[in-house]
Amino acid sequence: MRYLAVLLLSSTLLACTTTQGTNTSMRASNGVTVESLPEADKLTYQMGVDYIGRGEYQVANEKLMSLVKKYPNFSELYVMLGLGQERQGKKSDALALYSKAISINPMDRMAIKHYAMLQCNAYDKAAPENLARIAENAPTELKAGMNSAAAACYLVHKNAIKGNEYADRGIAANPNYADTYYFKAIAANELRHFNDVFSALDRYHDAYGYEPDSVYLGLNAAKKARNQAEISKYERVIAMNQGQ
Structure with a gap:
């Protein structure tokens, strides 16, 4: 049961993305998004994503790699290539591809979450400190995402005080990196x-x-x-969603 609980917590904190799509705000990188691709290339990309979902990694890699030269600044493309490597157990290759995506677009929350999940082993007590060092040494444009990742990792390791501290550091680095507020809320x-x-x-x-x-x-x-006002607010949200 403890193993399952840790996996579920890790999933909630660090793996909120799938191969089924991403939020528009995390995809923009120098103007390259899935929506901006020509229809033929969009189809090739989606086929690559679908092949990852089916576990056909070699075909997926071929489809996605065919787009790299045409769209070298398409961060989501590198995330999907990394995901294919990660699912084959190739951690170093996956980390390199996620790092490439982050270097292209420091606000790519999907890349940061996948990178953080690989770095934050739930059974490695040194993992939060390792991510904290990465955050402290990160260039300015990456500090928000890396501090957010460190906050999440501390929370996976049941350290709310440090989770709160690194969430605050992330917010201070860039108050517009919104994921950090979720980790701040969990710690608080x-x-x-x-x-x-x-x-x-x-x-x-x-x-x-x-x-x-x-x-x-x-x-x-x-x-x-x-707090009755907050209770009522969230109960209304739940009721509205249940009514849809």
Whole structure:
């Protein structure tokens, strides 16, 4: 049960992306997005993604690599190439591809999450400190994402104090990197700093809208704080979603 619990927590914190698509705000990199591709190249890209989902990694790699020369600044392309390598157990190759995506687009949250998941082994006690060192040595444009990753890793390792600290560092580095507010909210909830939970979730929801995990986090914190206004807000969100 402990093994399953750690995997679920890691998944919630660090692996909120799949091969089925990405949020527009995380895809833009020098103007290259899936939507901006010509139809033929868009089809090739989607075929590559689909082959990853089916476990046909060699075909997937061929499809995606055929686009690299045409779109060298398409960060999502490198994320998908990395995902194919990761699923084959090729950690070093996957990390290099995720790093390439991040260097192209430091705001690519999908690349950062996949990179962080590989770096943050739930059973390696040194993993959070390793990510913290990466964050501290990162160039300015990467500090928000790397501090966010360190915050998430500390939370996976049940250290809410450090998680809160590195979330604050991420926010200070770039208050527009919205993922950090989710980790701030988780840490603040653990520390029973409920007003910080509500303000952090408001910033996160402004960027990405209401998501099931964040909504139930907000409702849980509101109930513990006995904050009726926040309870009512989140109950309305849940009711609206159930009615759809």
